[in-house]
Amino acid sequence: MSASKIIEVKDLKKYFTIKSEGATESKATLKAVDGVSLDVFEGEILGVVGESGCGKSTLGKTIMRLHDKTDGEVLYRGKDLFAKDPAAMKEMTLNMQMIFQDPYSSLNPRKKVSKIIGQPLDIHRIGTPEERLDRVAQLMDEVGLNPRFRSRYPHQFSGGQRQRIGIARALALNPEFIVCDEAVSALDVSVQAQIINLLLDLQVKYGFTYLFIAHDLAVVEFIASRILVMYLGRIVEIADKTELVKNHVHPYTQALFEAFPATDPRARETKKRIVMGDVPSPISPPSGCHFHPRCPYAVEKCRQQYPPLKEITPGHSAACWVVQNDT
Amino acid sequence: MEDTKDLLLSINNLNFSFDTQRGVVNAVRDLSISIRKGETLTLVGESGCGKSVTAHAINQLNPMPPGRVDSGSIIFRGNDLLKLKKGEIEKLRGTQISMIFQEPMTALNPVFTVGSQIADVFMTHQHISKSEAMEKAVELFRLVKIPAPERRIHAYPHQLSGGMRQRAMIAMALASPEPGLMIADEPTTALDVTIQAQILDLLNDLKEKVGMSILLITHDMGVVAEMADRVVVMYAGRKVEEAQVYDIFEEPRHPYTLGLLNSLPSNSKYQGASRLEAITGTVPDMRTIGSGCPFENRCAYASEICGKEFPKETALNESHSVWCHNWQKVQED
Numbered sequence: 001m002s003a004s005k006i007i008e009v010k011d012l013k014k015y016f017t018i019k020s021e022g023a024t025e026s027k028a029t030l031k032a033v034d035g036v037s038l039d040v041f042e043g044e045i046l047g048v049v050g051e052s053g054c055g056k057s058t059l060g061k062t063i064m065r066l067h068d069k070t071d072g073e074v075l076y077r078g079k080d081l082f083a084k085d086p087a088a089m090k091e092m093t094l095n096m097q098m099i100f101q102d103p104y105s106s107l108n109p110r111k112k113v114s115k116i117i118g119q120p121l122d123i124h125r126i127g128t129p130e131e132r133l134d135r136v137a138q139l140m141d142e143v144g145l146n147p148r149f150r151s152r153y154p155h156q157f158s159g160g161q162r163q164r165i166g167i168a169r170a171l172a173l174n175p176e177f178i179v180c181d182e183a184v185s186a187l188d189v190s191v192q193a194q195i196i197n198l199l200l201d202l203q204v205k206y207g208f209t210y211l212f213i214a215h216d217l218a219v220v221e222f223i224a225s226r227i228l229v230m231y232l233g234r235i236v237e238i239a240d241k242t243e244l245v246k247n248h249v250h251p252y253t254q255a256l257f258e259a260f261p262a263t264d265p266r267a268r269e270t271k272k273r274i275v276m277g278d279v280p281s282p283i284s285p286p287s288g289c290h291f292h293p294r295c296p297y298a299v300e301k302c303r304q305q306y307p308p309l310k311e312i313t314p315g316h317s318a319a320c321w322v323v324q325n326d327t
Numbered sequence: 328m329e330d331t332k333d334l335l336l337s338i339n340n341l342n343f344s345f346d347t348q349r350g351v352v353n354a355v356r357d358l359s360i361s362i363r364k365g366e367t368l369t370l371v372g373e374s375g376c377g378k379s380v381t382a383h384a385i386n387q388l389n390p391m392p393p394g395r396v397d398s399g400s401i402i403f404r405g406n407d408l409l410k411l412k413k414g415e416i417e418k419l420r421g422t423q424i425s426m427i428f429q430e431p432m433t434a435l436n437p438v439f440t441v442g443s444q445i446a447d448v449f450m451t452h453q454h455i456s457k458s459e460a461m462e463k464a465v466e467l468f469r470l471v472k473i474p475a476p477e478r479r480i481h482a483y484p485h486q487l488s489g490g491m492r493q494r495a496m497i498a499m500a501l502a503s504p505e506p507g508l509m510i511a512d513e514p515t516t517a518l519d520v521t522i523q524a525q526i527l528d529l530l531n532d533l534k535e536k537v538g539m540s541i542l543l544i545t546h547d548m549g550v551v552a553e554m555a556d557r558v559v560v561m562y563a564g565r566k567v568e569e570a571q572v573y574d575i576f577e578e579p580r581h582p583y584t585l586g587l588l589n590s591l592p593s594n595s596k597y598q599g600a601s602r603l604e605a606i607t608g609t610v611p612d613m614r615t616i617g618s619g620c621p622f623e624n625r626c627a628y629a630s631e632i633c634g635k636e637f638p639k640e641t642a643l644n645e646s647h648s649v650w651c652h653n654w655q656k657v658q659e660d
Contacts, residue, residue, distance in 0.1 A: 215520070222597060263594060
């Protein structure tokens with residue numbers, strides 16, 4: 001890929017301190033993102049998959065600086081995002097936007113749709129009030145909403161339409177990088193398909209770069225050009241989509257692909273290998289490789305040392321001692 | 328049409344509606360389904376299609392009022408459940424018709440241990456002592472593959488993971504002398520995909536071991552493909568297609584069923600594609616649906632009659648039926 005890097009994440013860590021209530025007040029550290037490094041290239045759709053608690057949303061939010069980092073760096077076109085003062089950061093947010101999962105809680109119920117979509121323009125003082133109104137109408141049209149409805153409130157729209165409002169808001173400033181955090185997960189499948197199409201159409205039209213976070217492997221597999229898989233705060237595997245779909249080597253990625261229900265009833269005759277056990281708590285992850293208690297291939301080294309993310313073939317990296325032949 | 332000997336439950340022409348402040352919602356319209364012994368029937372459809380209302384009508388879990396049964400009957404082992412008194416239906420719930428829910432945390436009582444909640448079921452319906460009931464609870468925990476069952480029965484619901492809680496719920500549903508029907512309402516929707524695979528596997532396993540029938544409610548065609556023997560597709564309160572699972576996936580004849588399958592990014596037709604064939608529009612307001620086909624406003628095959636009249640059943644083979652005026656056009660495509 002010759003495209004330039006928009007985002008560089010270097011050894012990013014985001015820890016949360018959890019206080020437990022009760023007689024003995026104790027503190028624990030939740031390592032939501034624990035040493036993640038990745039590059040996002042211009043014009044790509046980088047899919048992030050993993051189960052609850054794997055840190056995928058925290059990763060997206062920390063890149064957007066909605067969380068403060070614990071350690072590491074996030075560079076936007078070579079410039080350190082976390083070194084910025086608030087004024088300079090505001091400048092950056094012109095180019096970086098986010099679409100959220102829940103179209104119910106991410107829109108202010110007391111504001112009219114025109115206000116919600118136009119707010120980024122108001123904040124950054126772009127155009128005259130009339131120009132902003134025109135822009136709002138144009139944005140609504142762009143995402144498939146009738147501009148005549150601009151004086152309505154969020155509750156007057158269906159879930160899919162609300163998600164369109166959230167998308168229009170993210171588009172308002174002509175960003176180049178958009179984090180989609182489970183942007184289609186709360187929608188019914190027929191509406192989900194519409195929103196996936198909308199996101200893809202917009203990407204082609206404007207050349208957006210997406211960081212597309214989702215738990216649904218099928219959706220990520222369809223939409224992304226490159227996929228990274230997370231487990232308990234770390235990247236376990238990353239590769240181009242076609243490579244990852246054909247040739248997923250990390251035992252967790254394999255478990256994920258196996259577990260995903262095929263939408264073909266004939267496929268159930270081929271008995272699947274189901275990975276046993278639960279996802280451990282990210283507050284006290286297992287020693288060594290976090291996946292080792294559930295991994296059918298685990299050896300002694302896996303219990304002791306966390307494997308580094310290493311390139312196996314060009315563009316395809318995995319964090320697994322067994323795959324790396326280094327046991 | 329069906330061999331009545333094998334029939335466990337049949338819902339006949341059920342009409343169920345809710346009185347709301349803004350008008351009457353006909354949540355289920357003229358619905359008939361039947362479940363045979365030992366089979367898994369899935370009701371599939373999107374939010375608001377009436378699949379949960381149907382399931383909850385069986386053991387009278389819909390709030391009434393505002394809900395009401397306008398007409399129809401639900402025959403289970405020869406009795407019309409809609410005519411039973413409250414006490415009688417309560418008895419059935421714990422013994423012959425059990426239910427598991429999407430979010431086990433809300434279905435379990437947080438202040439009692441899971442073991443004692445299961446023991447309660449035994450003690451209420453089988454009148455045995457607490458210690459015997461606890462022993463039986465351990466056995467059930469073992470059956471649903473909860474590790475270290477002797478220890479886990481003393482756990483409170485919040486001490487278990489989501490997957491374990493769902494297993495405990497399943498164990499409770501099995502705590503009856505003659506399990507007949509298990510209603511599973513989106514049992515894996517709140518779970519991660521690796522845990523979902525475990526629970527689906529467990530349900531399939533138990534179905535054979537215990538010999539029960541499962542009525543599975545889901546919105547996820549992947550779960551349907553994994554679990555179903557037969558499938559009923561619902562849209563806006565109506566049954567629109569019914570068939571063996573293979574026919575639904577391989578020869579869908581209702582435009583909505585076809586649209587649902589085409590909405591799945593995992594559909595094999597999308598290898599290398601850059602767009603999905605999505606259904607346009609949104610589900611209509613349930614208060615304003617007239618006598619026509621509710622899918623008419625989103626349907627690519629709609630013709631004039633569709634807005635006026637809900638179609639009659641067309642039987643394509645002995646188990647495959649479709650309710651569509653233009654199903655032949657779907658077949659041609």
